[in-house]
Amino acid sequence: MSSANRPDWDVAIVGAGLAGLTLARHLLLTTDCRVVLLDKRKDPPGPSQKVGESLVQLSGYYLSKVLDLEEHLCTEHFLKYNLRFHWPTSGRENRALEDYSNAFIRLGSNIATFQLDRNVLEEHLLELCRQNRRFQFIGGALNLEARLDGEGSHTLEFDGTELTCRWLIDASGRGGFLKKRLGLDQPNSIRHGSTWCWVDGLVNTEKLTRRSWTDVRLDRSRQKQGNFPFFLATNHFCAEGMWFWVIPLHGKTSLGLVYDKAVLDSNEVSNGRKMLDFVARQWPLFAEDFAQRKILDEGRYYDFSYDARQTISAERWAMTGEAGRFSDPLYSPGSDLISIYNTLIVDAIRTDGPEALAHKCRLYETVMRVMYEAYVPSYSASYDCLGDRQAFTYKYGWELAVYFGFYVLPFISDLFTDEAFLPHFLRKFGLLGPINRNLQKFLSGYYQWRKTHGQPDAEPVRTDFYGMTPLRDSEKLFYEVGLTGQEAAEVLDMQYERLRGFARWIVAQVYADVLNEPAIASDTAFQERVRLRDLRFDPNRMRAEWTARMEPVHA
Ligand SMILES: Cc1cc2nc3c(=O)[nH]c(=O)nc-3n(C[C@H](O)[C@H](O)[C@H](O)COP(=O)(O)OP(=O)(O)OC[C@H]3O[C@@H](n4cnc5c(N)ncnc54)[C@H](O)[C@@H]3O)c2cc1C
Numbered sequence: 259m260s261s262a263n264r265p266d267w268d269v270a271i272v273g274a275g276l277a278g279l280t281l282a283r284h285l286l287l288t289t290d291c292r293v294v295l296l297d298k299r300k301d302p303p304g305p306s307q308k309v310g311e312s313l314v315q316l317s318g319y320y321l322s323k324v325l326d327l328e329e330h331l332c333t334e335h336f337l338k339y340n341l342r343f344h345w346p347t348s349g350r351e352n353r354a355l356e357d358y359s360n361a362f363i364r365l366g367s368n369i370a371t372f373q374l375d376r377n378v379l380e381e382h383l384l385e386l387c388r389q390n391r392r393f394q395f396i397g398g399a400l401n402l403e404a405r406l407d408g409e410g411s412h413t414l415e416f417d418g419t420e421l422t423c424r425w426l427i428d429a430s431g432r433g434g435f436l437k438k439r440l441g442l443d444q445p446n447s448i449r450h451g452s453t454w455c456w457v458d459g460l461v462n463t464e465k466l467t468r469r470s471w472t473d474v475r476l477d478r479s480r481q482k483q484g485n486f487p488f489f490l491a492t493n494h495f496c497a498e499g500m501w502f503w504v505i506p507l508h509g510k511t512s513l514g515l516v517y518d519k520a521v522l523d524s525n526e527v528s529n530g531r532k533m534l535d536f537v538a539r540q541w542p543l544f545a546e547d548f549a550q551r552k553i554l555d556e557g558r559y560y561d562f563s564y565d566a567r568q569t570i571s572a573e574r575w576a577m578t579g580e581a582g583r584f585s586d587p588l589y590s591p592g593s594d595l596i597s598i599y600n601t602l603i604v605d606a607i608r609t610d611g612p613e614a615l616a617h618k619c620r621l622y623e624t625v626m627r628v629m630y631e632a633y634v635p636s637y638s639a640s641y642d643c644l645g646d647r648q649a650f651t652y653k654y655g656w657e658l659a660v661y662f663g664f665y666v667l668p669f670i671s672d673l674f675t676d677e678a679f680l681p682h683f684l685r686k687f688g689l690l691g692p693i694n695r696n697l698q699k700f701l702s703g704y705y706q707w708r709k710t711h712g713q714p715d716a717e718p719v720r721t722d723f724y725g726m727t728p729l730r731d732s733e734k735l736f737y738e739v740g741l742t743g744q745e746a747a748e749v750l751d752m753q754y755e756r757l758r759g760f761a762r763w764i765v766a767q768v769y770a771d772v773l774n775e776p777a778i779a780s781d782t783a784f785q786e787r788v789r790l791r792d793l794r795f796d797p798n799r800m801r802a803e804w805t806a807r808m809e810p811v812h813a
Pocket residue numbers: 272273274275276277278296297298299302308309310311312313317399402429430431432433434435452454514559562578579580581586587590591592593594596
């Protein structure tokens with residue numbers, strides 16, 4: 259392109275939230291692009307707090323290693339200590355933490371994850387970008403309009419100002435700047451709502467107790483749970499189809515309820531105080547504490563989940579973050595998908611030649627779609643399992659093992675942009691899809707059965723998720739860094755087989771419980787006969803299968 263036709267900017271990004279700022283940082287670090295970032299807000303981040311605080315391994319790796327923010331993260335944000343889940347014990351008052359069962363991972367994650375204060379991070383990212391001469395931030399860009407030109411340069415107009423750019427990236431969050439203009443909205447099957455707030459000071463769940471600190475310290479259950487500060491976890495208090503998060507930030511705590519609208523009327527939790535009152539009734543250990551907490555800020559979404567028909571195009575536009583797709587906050591996939599989408603977008607921007615770009619955009623659209631869609635059954639088919647420690651332990655163990663293998667492993671070796679690796683990856687991931695969907699429905703059936711037939715825990719139970727060997731072995735994938743595509747494909751094949759074995763083991767545990775036949779739990783011959791593609795939670799059929807010790811049928 260002659261300099262006369264050269265656009266003002268190589269890349270224009272709309273929206274200076276987490277997605278837009280991380281993308282700008284990523285581009286400035288790894289390309290020589292000139293980047294302009296526009297936001298309707300004059301001087302972001304501003305005083306309002308934001309949700310999107312809890313990182314898991316993939317986004318932890320992206321922010322700390324790929325974007326080189328390790329020092330900032332370690333100094334300004336809390337290191338996160340995994341996820342912990344809590345359930346009240348029936349027959350107890352549940353006014354103290356010791357009354358609750360919990361499930362956790364005792365070991366710290368070897369990929370650092372963090373509890374982010376979003377404003378602190380976003381301010382830092384903007385400051386870092388501004389230190390680069392190839393970057394400009396334009397705040398207060400109101401009434402933005404775009405004219406896309408797949409052949410030449412795109413034009414952005416706002417308040418009488420015009421600029422041209424080669425690539426236009428929409429990171430405008432729920433505003434969906436491009437998605438709306440291009441008619442790419444698409445609904446999904448997740449109908450969940452959320453209300454949240456931030457309160458003054460640290461809500462340390464370990465201190466919501468009737469015991470002395472000495473008794474808490476010397477509690478023999480620590481032999482299983484360990485000594486690391488429990489408050490550094492994202493603590494989840496669970497019930498059927500809903501969960502309540504407790505996330506520590508420096509000097510304040512983020513608290514939020516997420517619920518399936520089929521189990522809770524949104525009017526009951528229509529503001530921060532009503533939500534805290536509801537939570538105090540549901541999980542009474544919070545009652546005394548919340549009565550005195552000052553709410554600093556709050557927010558609410560009546561219905562937050564949606565899809566998009568397309569998020570990247572060879573006509574040089576793309577969407578990242580909530581401007582494209584959003585599933586659910588459980589397990590924090592939001593920042594993970596930002597990390598994956600940004601990685602693919604940066605690679606597309608670096609691609610020369612229209613044919614190579616067209617090929618990549620087709621491939622990357624598939625990757626973007628499947629990485630989002632694979633989460634959907636976890637939220638639409640089996641959210642009810644949150645109500646039962648046993649059903650949820652199997653659900654989360656399975657999901658985490660899939661996550662370690664099919665999300666974290668390729669990401670930490672830069673393989674989401676390896677064109678030779680991706681077809682193999684997509685094929686294997688595709689094979690996992692029906693197994694996952696069936697298992698999620700099966701576990702939901704198990705949960706519903708346990709509601710009426712299961713034995714509630716008589717005493718609080720402590721469960722380390724790594725007690726499930728296939729999950730513990732999957733964690734070792736964190737150390738498989740720097741693999742070639744070929745090596746990673748071999749590891750992935752092994753992980754796929756491990757996951758099939760894990761799914762069969764989970765199914766056998768459920769059969770053992772439902773049929774009251776403990777022998778099934780360790781009957782490896784029976785486990786091998788489980789047909790993962792034909793799972794149904796039907797106790798009569800399950801009984802018949804066990805009695806007949808089915809003829810072998812391959813999954
Ligand atoms: C209840 C809930 C809890 C969550 N918890 C987590 C979690 O624990 N961990 C996690 O990883 N994720 C979480 N998420 C997801 C996370 O919040 C999102 O992934 C993330 O905030 C999206 O950031 P973003 O940059 O896309 O959008 P935003 O942060 O909303 O940024 C969008 C920016 O675009 C600007 N903008 C909008 N429209 C225009 C326009 N027309 N012109 C110019 N500028 C514009 C806005 O001013 C804003 O600055 C949660 C989501 C929800 C709903």
